Amino acid sequence: MKKIDILKKLRSSGLRPTKQRVEIAKFLFEREKTFHFTVESLNKFFTKKSASKIALATIYNTVHAFKTAGHLSEVEVRGNKTYFDTNVSNHHHFYDSDTSELIDIDVNDIIIQKIPKAPNGKKIKNVEVFINLKN
Amino acid sequence: MKKIDILKKLRSSGLRPTKQRVEIAKFLFEREKTFHFTVESLNKFFTKKSASKIALATIYNTVHAFKTAGHLSEVEVRGNKTYFDTNVSNHHHFYDSDTSELIDIDVNDIIIQKIPKAPNGKKIKNVEVFINLKN
DNA sequence: TTTCACTTTAGAATAATTATAAACTAAGAT
DNA sequence: ATCTTAGTTTATAATTATTCTAAAGTGAAA
Ligand SMILES: [Mn+2]
Ligand SMILES: [Mn+2]
Ligand SMILES: [Zn+2]
Ligand SMILES: [Zn+2]
Numbered sequence: 185m186k187k188i189d190i191l192k193k194l195r196s197s198g199l200r201p202t203k204q205r206v207e208i209a210k211f212l213f214e215r216e217k218t219f220h221f222t223v224e225s226l227n228k229f230f231t232k233k234s235a236s237k238i239a240l241a242t243i244y245n246t247v248h249a250f251k252t253a254g255h256l257s258e259v260e261v262r263g264n265k266t267y268f269d270t271n272v273s274n275h276h277h278f279y280d281s282d283t284s285e286l287i288d289i290d291v292n293d294i295i296i297q298k299i300p301k302a303p304n305g306k307k308i309k310n311v312e313v314f315i316n317l318k319n
Numbered sequence: 320m321k322k323i324d325i326l327k328k329l330r331s332s333g334l335r336p337t338k339q340r341v342e343i344a345k346f347l348f349e350r351e352k353t354f355h356f357t358v359e360s361l362n363k364f365f366t367k368k369s370a371s372k373i374a375l376a377t378i379y380n381t382v383h384a385f386k387t388a389g390h391l392s393e394v395e396v397r398g399n400k401t402y403f404d405t406n407v408s409n410h411h412h413f414y415d416s417d418t419s420e421l422i423d424i425d426v427n428d429i430i431i432q433k434i435p436k437a438p439n440g441k442k443i444k445n446v447e448v449f450i451n452l453k454n
Numbered sequence: 455t456t457t458c459a460c461t462t463t464a465g466a467a468t469a470a471t472t473a474t475a476a477a478c479t480a481a482g483a484t
Numbered sequence: 485a486t487c488t489t490a491g492t493t494t495a496t497a498a499t500t501a502t503t504c505t506a507a508a509g510t511g512a513a514a
Contacts, residue, residue, distance in 0.1 A: 200480055202492065223470085239494045244471070260397045260449075264470065264502085278438060287438055295433035300424055302452055303413060309453035314395075317437055318444040335511055337461065358501085374463045379502070399471085399501065 190214065197253035204238045208246050213255070218271035220259060220286040223247060259286060260314075276313040289313070325349065332388035339373050343381050348390070353406035355394060355421040358382060394421060395447075411448040424448070 190209045194201040211229060212221075223243055230238045247268060250256045259267040259277060267286060276289035294313050302308050325344045329336040346364060347356075358378055365373045382403060385391045394402040394412060402421060411424035429448050437443050 200491065202480075204493070241472085241495080242493055245493080258397065260395045262393065262395045266470085278435075278441075280441065289435055293433065293435045294431060296429060296448075297432035298428065298430035299450070300413075300428045302450075303422055306413075306415065306452040306454060309451040312449045312451070313431075314447045314449065315434070315437075316444040316447070317441040319441060335460065337511075339462070376464080376503085377462055380462080401501085 193255065197249075197255070199249055199253065203236075204242050205246055205249075207234070207236060207238065208243070209250070209255075212250070212270050218269065218288070220267050220269050222265045222267055224265060260312075261286065274310060276315070278315045278317055280317045282317075282319070289315070328390065332384075332390070334384055334388065338371075339377050340381055340384075342369070342371060342373065343378070344385070344390075347385070347405050353404065353423065355402050355404050357400045357402055359400060395449075396421065409445060411450070413450045413452055415452045417452075417454070424450070 190206060190213060191201050193213070194205055194209060199205060207230070208226070211226075211234075223240075226247070227238075227240055227243050230236065230243065247256060251258060251268065254272060255270075257269045257272045259269050261267045261279060261284075262281070263284070269286075271288055274291045276291065276294050278287040278289060279285070280287070296311065296313075299308075299311070325341060325348060326336050328348070329340055329344060334340060342365070343361070346361070346369075358375075361382070362373075362375055362378050365371065365378070382391060386393060386403065389407060390405075392404045392407045394404050396402045396414060396419075397416070398419070404421075406423055409426045411426065411429050413422040413424060414420070415422070431446065431448075434443075434446070
């Protein structure tokens with residue numbers, strides 16, 4: 185994803201392309217593959233690796249703004265921290281608790297042949313499959 | 320589950336059947352159906368409903384001891400609080416985010432016909448299906 | 455009964471996240 | 485180009501869930 189696209193992405197979401205948002209968006213979206221991260225890992229990158237320091241509150245604000253705009257999704261993982269995902273399409277996960285690593289599974293690589301109907305007057309919003317790994 | 324069984328359950332897990340543990344175990348296991356709860360909901364019960372007040376730290380200690388002993392499982396739910404489950408068998412969940420309610424799905428009510436093989440030298444420990452509901 | 459490892463408890467500490475409010479800035483209006 | 489202001493950043497405080505601490509209490513073996 186190019187810088188021009190990043191500016192478009194922000195503006196089309198009603199987010200002013202501030203210096204901080206553009207920097208974070210470049211780090212998150214200017215790459216070949218999607219990935220998973222936590223606010224802590226993101227903050228570490230901007231504290232250590234990057235020259236510019238971005239306030240932790242801004243990282244939280246920005247991640248939430250991107251999530252609300254649909255540019256990030258959240259993955260529920262056992263543990264304290266919240267995991268975010270730059271893959272916003274419907275997909276599943278392997279989880280390696282040894283390394284705390286999430287690995288994407290394409291939605292077409294899992295086929296569910298039998299599923300119960302939703303209770304009450306409810307409908308199924310989406311189905312998430314989470315496969316825990318061991319050695 | 321009867322009181323005598325609760326005492327057995329505790330003793331066979333190497334847990335002394337203290338007044339607090341027996342009270343909590345009776346509340347958790349002395350019922351027909353399994354259910355889901357949070358430490359907060361459990362604490363509310365013993366603060367309001369029950370005559371005896373149990374320290375919050377004891378509730379945490381006991382829930383962890385029961386989990387370690389295999390009498391409780393933990394369900395990962397989006398949000399801040401940790402959900403526990405008195406159903407320790409392999410099963411799946413519906414989740415109603417409107418009411419924050421978990422509903423069990425029997426393991427046989429979901430059949431997965433295609434699943435990717437585990438990466439690297441890893442194996443699949445277990446598969447959890449989480450079905451989000453909407454209205 | 456005596457003993458002591460195990461347990462409970464109040465309160466402090468920690469960790470992740472959110473709120474606050476003052477300083478700053480992108481961008482439309484003049 | 486400057487003005488204006490709503491949107492944004494930031495340091496810091498506050499909140500929330502959970503864990504730790506260490507002193508007082510207790511189940512159960514001897
Ligand atoms: Mn989590
Ligand atoms: Mn959670
Ligand atoms: Zn993913
Ligand atoms: Zn359950």
